[in-house]
Each structure stands twice: as C-alpha cells, then as structure tokens.
Amino acid sequence: MMEPYDVFVAGGGMSGSAVARFAAQGGLKALFIEKCKTPRTKPCSGIQFPYFEKILGVKIPPDRLCTKQITKTKMYYHDGTSFGAPFKAFNYMRKTFDNWLNVLAQEAGAEFRDECEFVDFEETPDDVVVTIQSKGKEPEKIKARYAVDATGLSALPLRRKLRPQDFGEKASGGGINYYVDGEADIDPETLYQFWDLKFSDAMFAWIYTKTLDDGKDYWCIGTGCVGGDIRERQELFYDFVKKKFNVQGNIVETEEFLTAIDMKSSERVWLGQGRILMVGDAAGLLDGVRGVGQDAAALSGRFAATAILESDRKGTTVLEEYAKLARTITTQTKKNQEREIDQFETNEELKRYLKSSLFTTGIKMIYQSFLNKFRPIEKLRLLPP
Numbered sequence: 001m002m003e004p005y006d007v008f009v010a011g012g013g014m015s016g017s018a019v020a021r022f023a024a025q026g027g028l029k030a031l032f033i034e035k036c037k038t039p040r041t042k043p044c045s046g047i048q049f050p051y052f053e054k055i056l057g058v059k060i061p062p063d064r065l066c067t068k069q070i071t072k073t074k075m076y077y078h079d080g081t082s083f084g085a086p087f088k089a090f091n092y093m094r095k096t097f098d099n100w101l102n103v104l105a106q107e108a109g110a111e112f113r114d115e116c117e118f119v120d121f122e123e124t125p126d127d128v129v130v131t132i133q134s135k136g137k138e139p140e141k142i143k144a145r146y147a148v149d150a151t152g153l154s155a156l157p158l159r160r161k162l163r164p165q166d167f168g169e170k171a172s173g174g175g176i177n178y179y180v181d182g183e184a185d186i187d188p189e190t191l192y193q194f195w196d197l198k199f200s201d202a203m204f205a206w207i208y209t210k211t212l213d214d215g216k217d218y219w220c221i222g223t224g225c226v227g228g229d230i231r232e233r234q235e236l237f238y239d240f241v242k243k244k245f246n247v248q249g250n251i252v253e254t255e256e257f258l259t260a261i262d263m264k265s266s267e268r269v270w271l272g273q274g275r276i277l278m279v280g281d282a283a284g285l286l287d288g289v290r291g292v293g294q295d296a297a298a299l300s301g302r303f304a305a306t307a308i309l310e311s312d313r314k315g316t317t318v319l320e321e322y323a324k325l326a327r328t329i330t331t332q333t334k335k336n337q338e339r340e341i342d343q344f345e346t347n348e349e350l351k352r353y354l355k356s357s358l359f360t361t362g363i364k365m366i367y368q369s370f371l372n373k374f375r376p377i378e379k380l381r382l383l384p385p
C-alpha cells in the first residue's frame, strides 16, 4: 500500500472538489476520485447567487459561464397570474463548471483520478482503508486519515454503509431537464418559476437558457419532486410550456436524476461519524425550499477540509470542528425541511402562502445579501433566506 493520504474524497463534483482544493491548499495530502470520465454532465440547472464567488474563494472566469446570465425572475401561479422582479444570478453548465473546479483542486496540489469508483471502506483506529477501482483495472486499496462522501444524492456509498436506515426501497424524488432548440416566446435572461403542485411538489418547475457543448443556446425546461412520478410531471409541464410559450423546437438532450436517500427523513442532514465525513448532497444539504444546493455543497466541502486542519492544530475531533463550522447551514437546512411545499394540499393554499411571504422574502433577500458581504463564510446565511 502507498503512503497514506490525509484525506480521501469520493466524488469529483461541487463538494468533492472543494474538499480536495481546500485540503491541498492547507498542505494536506489529498486524493479525490470521480467515477465518470471528466468533464462529466450533471443534471442541474446551474444557477447560483452572486455570493457563490465568496464561497468558492475565487472569481468565476467568463468562459465557464453560459452566454446568457440571469437578470430577472418571473413567478407564475397555477391560475396563470404572475409576478416579476430583478434577480441577478450566475448561469453555467455543470459540465464546464465542475471541470474548472477539478482543475483548480489539482493546481492546488490534490491528486485526481477520473473513471475511478469508490467501492468500499473499513475503519481502523488510526485511519480508513478504502477500496477504489479505476476503469479496466483491478480494485486497489488506499489508506487515508479521513474519508469523505461527496457522491451526491444518487450514490452515497459511504453513508449507505453507515446508515442504511436513511435509504428507502425506491427513489424518493428526482429532477429532469429537457434541453430544447428552436424559437419560443421566452426571455433568455429570465429565470421562470412555475409554482403548481401538478408540476412539482418540492419547489417550482423552471425554464432558463443554457449554452450546450456546441456553443449554442437552448431552453432548459425542467422540474423536480419529492413524491409522485417525475417523468409524468415533466411531460405535463413540457406540454404546458410548449403551448404557453409557443415553443417551436425539439428536445435535443435529456438529463435525469433520482435520489437514493429518503428526502423526507428528519435525519437527512447528517455530517458523518468518526473518520468519515459527509459533504454536499450526501450530507443531506440539498434544500428543496431554497431550490438550490450547490452553495451548501461547496461550503460544506470547504468546511470539511478546514475542520481537518483545525482538528490537527487543536487536537480536537474533526466532527466537532466540522459541526461547528457548518452550524449555520445545517440549522437553516433542517428548519427549511419543515417548510417544504408538499405540506399544501391545494394550489390555492400554496398561492396564498407564496403571496403572503413574497414581500418579506424580498426584503430579507436584500438585507441578508448585503450582510453576507461582510460575514465570515461560516456565518453566511444561505439564500433565499
């Protein structure tokens, strides 16, 4: 067996790259692996708030963004009434974006292997022995002081072994995106939100504009849910959008995503145990109420790396340090879990709730965005608040 790593990370997405980069920047020997060949696609709308650069600790280069950025949002209720507001957000494809984060982590000194899968692990008192397997090769064992599950919501192999009770028999939700070409009466800089329980019981169904590998822009039309059949919901939504916005084109690409973990479980947010840490979606930090998860994924990855460095420095346990750093985001995510929209039986109730909270949410959004500029990252209030 080779010389041990300080940290092994399964998953080369948003959270895994953050752990690897910040660990390597702190002088730790880090290995992160990704089961897919990179750059890889990731079903995601790829929208984030302006504070995302503060979380990443680096400016996003324009060539990693889509040609159109989001400047406005428009909310539609089930009865066709709507509300529009200015809204600034980054817009990117996860394939291009995550590849950039992979490169940054390697430039910081982390070792990276793609087409390499996490298989199993065993904990010993001083380290973790991890089995990984590169495509076409025999399984290999490596040792690390800490192992991090950054495999997102559909895999979570470390968490699955430690907490099988968090997994239902079948997927408890998911998301689908269609990328559609052709003319349509859609504004390419607007994020459209459709609040209708037929289309989504988790949040809103959406339309944005995305730049695909061929450099051309497409309409991204999708939805997500925690219950019901995601494909049926998406078909219903797509038919609705085609008529409403006079969409003339065809679907050129489909992305689909199913969650393995029980999203409704009160134990969903879980940071790990002993030498095993969870980050990002694997830690249950995807937030259906906020409708996003990349900010929490990158932040938790950064915190996990910082926690290892802090525990080495102070002689405390890593989980103690990690829980402290992540307290604001775990508290907010757990609280939001109680506010998920599947509590509403009818669209009228949902509309009443949304309308009554619109003004305060808008004010809080402006206020918290302003305060976030001055807060240390562990005190950031995730948006929308």
Ligand SMILES: Cc1cc2nc3c(=O)[nH]c(=O)nc-3n(C[C@H](O)[C@H](O)[C@H](O)COP(=O)(O)OP(=O)(O)OC[C@H]3O[C@@H](n4cnc5c(N)ncnc54)[C@H](O)[C@@H]3O)c2cc1C
Pocket (backbone or CB within 6 Å): 010, 011, 012, 013, 014, 015, 016, 033, 034, 035, 036, 040, 042, 043, 044, 045, 046, 047, 048, 116, 117, 118, 119, 150, 151, 152, 153, 155, 156, 157, 174, 175, 176, 177, 222, 223, 224, 257, 279, 280, 281, 282, 286, 291, 292, 293, 294, 295, 297
């Ligand atoms: C349809 C949809 C739309 C979304 N839109 C937004 C949005 O607009 N804004 C936002 O902020 N969030 C959005 N999210 C949420 C966001 O995508 C996630 O919160 C975020 O990607 C979580 O990052 P992660 O690093 O935890 O997991 P991921 O980004 O999923 O990365 C996990 C990685 O682990 C790899 N992996 C899996 N198993 C193994 C294994 N055994 N060995 C090695 N590697 C493995 C996977 O291939 C993957 O690359 C959306 C999610 C969905 C499903």
